[in-house]
């Protein structure tokens with residue numbers, strides 16, 4: 726069974742997807758981590774992030790894998806464990822340039838489908854999981870929250886890591902990221918027509934998880 730959870734940056738979908746997977750005993754696929762791993766590879770090779778040919782070359786020579794024995798699964802780039810490097814602003818930024826390149830998205834879609842087949846029962850999260858990668862998934866969700874609330878969550882998260890940042894700056898980044906995610910021509914962020922929409926702006930984490938689990942159990 727495939728469960729897709731899509732939504733914008735900061736909607737909380739990663740932590741929700743991870744908890745849903747844990748409670749159901751499913752594997753958890755974080756597709757953002759795949760784009761981030763390629764973003765890291767591009768940064769390391771110091772390529773021009775606007776040059777699609779160079780980015781595609783980097784992506785073709787980067788092997789992104791997961792160690793499924795870890796929870797959450799660890800990300801491996803060309804044999805190196807890199808999960809701890811994927812949260813930085815530089816990598817996140819580079820990933821958003823990677824994500825607009827059609828040839829790279831095609832590779833990612835292909836690999837994500839192969840992973841889905843290999844894992845069987847999987848909760849997968851991203852931007853295009855219910856629309857493009859797993860259009861026939863049995864259960865689809867779209868988690869959203871207001872930009873202000875998503876920025877507040879990001880801001881609190883960054884402050885708790887002692888990063889010095891202004892709320893306004895975080896909000897502007899969220900709005901810019903939303904625009905890039907929604908406006909790209911291939912695999913844009915959009916709610917799958919058959920997905921259940923959950924607005925998490927004023928919902929507690931556990932309420933979001935419970936809503937998803939009860940829906941999944943109803944169709945299982």
Ligand code: DC
Pocket residue numbers: 734756757758760761817820821822824850851852853854906
């Ligand atoms: O969800 P995230 O912030 O880790 O995603 C990193 C980047 O990758 C972000 O710019 C959106 C993009 N992405 C995507 O285009 N498609 C996906 N399925 C997952 C992430």
